[in-house]
Amino acid sequence: MNDEIRAREVRLVGPEGEQIGIKPFREALQMAIDANMDLVNVAPTAKPPVCRIMDYGKFRYESQKKEKEARKNQKIVDLKEVWFRANIEENDYQVKFRNVVKFLGEGDKVKASVRFRGREITHAAIGQRILDRLQKEVADICVVERVPKLEGRSMIMILAPKNNN
Numbered sequence: 001m002n003d004e005i006r007a008r009e010v011r012l013v014g015p016e017g018e019q020i021g022i023k024p025f026r027e028a029l030q031m032a033i034d035a036n037m038d039l040v041n042v043a044p045t046a047k048p049p050v051c052r053i054m055d056y057g058k059f060r061y062e063s064q065k066k067e068k069e070a071r072k073n074q075k076i077v078d079l080k081e082v083w084f085r086a087n088i089e090e091n092d093y094q095v096k097f098r099n100v101v102k103f104l105g106e107g108d109k110v111k112a113s114v115r116f117r118g119r120e121i122t123h124a125a126i127g128q129r130i131l132d133r134l135q136k137e138v139a140d141i142c143v144v145e146r147v148p149k150l151e152g153r154s155m156i157m158i159l160a161p162k163n164n165n
Contacts, residue, residue: 002029005041010051013042022048079158081111084130086120093130097137104142104161114155127155135159 012020012028032039032053043050080103082096103110114127131148146158
């Protein structure tokens with residue numbers, strides 16, 4: 001920017017984006033000073049380097065404002081976990097099912113786990129049936145990111161919401 005530019009000649013772009021042409025560095029800097037603006041090197045690797053006459057403070061302010069707006073609009077996807085038991089009763093299943101639907105509706109991923117205690121692990125097919133039932137019931141609002149898989153004493157499945165764009 002301004003005096004930090006180390007080039008004899010620069011390709012000059014005006015404040016409104018118009019091409020002025022190749023000018024000696026001192027002449028380009030004087031034009032920027034006369035316009036009460038800054039000379040900013042926008043393409044230092046070009047031959048000759050491309051410089052633009054602009055209000056650098058205003059440019060930085062507007063770019064920070066755009067970044068802040070982009071951060072505000074982005075959605076952070078959380079991973080919510082819902083635990084099931086191998087011998088879960090129907091009403092308990094319905095409560096957990098509603099939680100899964102709520103989390104998916106909010107745009108979060110859901111980790112559905114069936115935890116086995118003691119000798120329940122020998123009947124892993126029961127846990128598989130619970131996760132398969134859950135998968136069928138929420139198939140219209142989500143996609144299965146990871147199929148049910150036994151890890152230690154838990155069977156885990158990950159569901160992600162469908163993009164409705």
